[in-house]
Amino acid sequence: MLRNVATVIWDGVAPFEFGVVCEAFGLDRSDDGVPLLEFGICAPQPGLVRTSLGFGIEVVDGLGRLEEADLVCVPAMRRGDPLPDGVTEALWRAHDRGARLLTVCSGAFALGEAGLLDGRECTTHWKYTDQLSARFPEAKVVPEVLYVDSGQIITSAGTAAGLDACLHIWRQEYGAAVASAVARRMVVPPQRDGGQAQFISRPxxxxxxxxxxxxxxxxxxxxxxxxxxxxxxxxxxxxxxxxxxxxxxxxxxxxxxxxxxxxxxxxxxxxxxxxxxxxxxxxxxxxxxxxxxxxxxxxxxxxxxxxxxxxxxxxxxxxxx
CATH class of the missing domain: 1.10.10.60 (Homeodomain-like)
Known part of the structure; x- marks a missing residue:
């Protein structure tokens, strides 16, 4: 049962995608019957983490916070950057003890760099699926879908698709009623299936x-x-x-x-x-x-x-x- 969520970030994190996981898992919605999760943010080096827009986020916890998490979230990061020291090992430790991993948008590249996408179906923003496939040829990239649940690892496309993946996790863990309550508070549709297209030809x-x-x-x-x-x-x-x-x-x-x-x-x-x-x-x-x-x-x-x-x-x- 999902009770503890940790989000790992480092310099270059995209603030919107970071906000997606904070909104989905970090707020107290117990007055709507939604279980209160223990939510934490960590970084390879605690302190000021610079976002892709230049402003900073003060982070208190180091990578040890991942050891407690049932779900580890990786929001969008700069795609070409190498992983900071310790991130690969921390992600693998979380994976090996059975924690689930969720990426939003280009966060999938971080799991690719760590070798966690090898042999797995996965996705990212439609603009980057070809790049993801070329960079990590052992990954089974599924283009233009909202999210892919490959069991222990869930990868999603950009922005709103990250919310879809988060609601998918809520639904798996606590059922449709709780997922719908979370969606109502966020004022988003309660369910879009992962296989749905990321974009439509004439919106x-x-x-x-x-x-x-x-x-x-x-x-x-x-x-x-x-x-x-x-x-x-x-x-x-x-x-x-x-x-x-x-x-x-x-x-x-x-x-x-x-x-x-x-x-x-x-x-x-x-x-x-x-x-x-x-x-x-x-x-x-x-x-x-x-x-x-x-x-x-x-x-x-x-x-x-x-x-x-x-x-x-x-x-x-x-x-x-």
Whole structure:
């Protein structure tokens, strides 16, 4: 269970990406039912750490702080700089004792320099994925996705994608309700899947084109119904091909992937907050039967619905059905 988080920084740290992990894990949100984590910041040499914008951050703890952490965060750093003395060894010690490691944006280059990305799927900001792949050929770089969870190591793209990865960790550790509470306080969407595209081809619709926002809201309210590209395209008076292209342009995902993610998310909420049988939940979220729900849920979450309920159910007597 995640209880202790440490963020390691050194000269050249990007302040926004540093702020992402502080915002996600360092604030007290216990009044919203969010567990309070022990959060620390450390540096190879305690003292004043210069950011990429020139201002400094006063850091009290040295690398020994990583020894206590369940999660070690590495925000964006200058990509060409060698790792400061002691960082490689400290990261490996954390890894070898089972701590998870999270990078935001170019923080992935630090793990690459340490040799921790060899043989692993990983990502970074889309501008740097080719560079990451060329510099660390043993790493399995996945371009243009929001984040990659390879088990013990989670790598994310820039800025907002770092928040997505942090919420993903909250969801894994404490369930959908807690992750949603954190997202509400940060005023960000509660869930964007890691495989979603980092950017969309036309983020702002042209004046003569209507956004699919109303349709997305309608889909979310009708997940229990049969939803296919042809019927959805008819609702917005488009051909299926045009609709599929527009949908991906606006959401960064295919209609099937987006709807499946929404159904899994709704199933999470029901598993946590109700005692309804899995078969009933499967029908309510549009998977049709328990076998289909188990297949999609386990593929996305890495847990069966029953195991998820046992771990995250809000009540003491939730039915595992």
């Amino acid at each position: 702002v619709p042209e004046i003569d084109a209507e956004t699919l926002g109303p349709l997305l809201a309608w889909i979310s309210a009708h997940l229990h119904e049969e939803l296919d590209v042809d019927s959805l395209a008819r609702q917005v008076l488009m051909s299926p091909r045009t609709f599929a292209r527009r949908f991906r342009a606006e959401t960064g995902a295919t209609p099937y992937a987006w709807i499946t993610a929404q159904r899994v998310r709704r199933a999470e909420e029901m598993l946590e907050r109700t005692e309804r049988p899995v078969e009933w939940i499967a029908g309510e979220v549009g998977f049709g039967n328990a076998a289909a729900l188990r297949h999609h849920f386990t593929r996305v979450r890495g847990l069966s619905p029953q195991a998820y309920r046992r771990r995250f159910a809000c009540g003491e007597s939730a039915e595992s059905a």
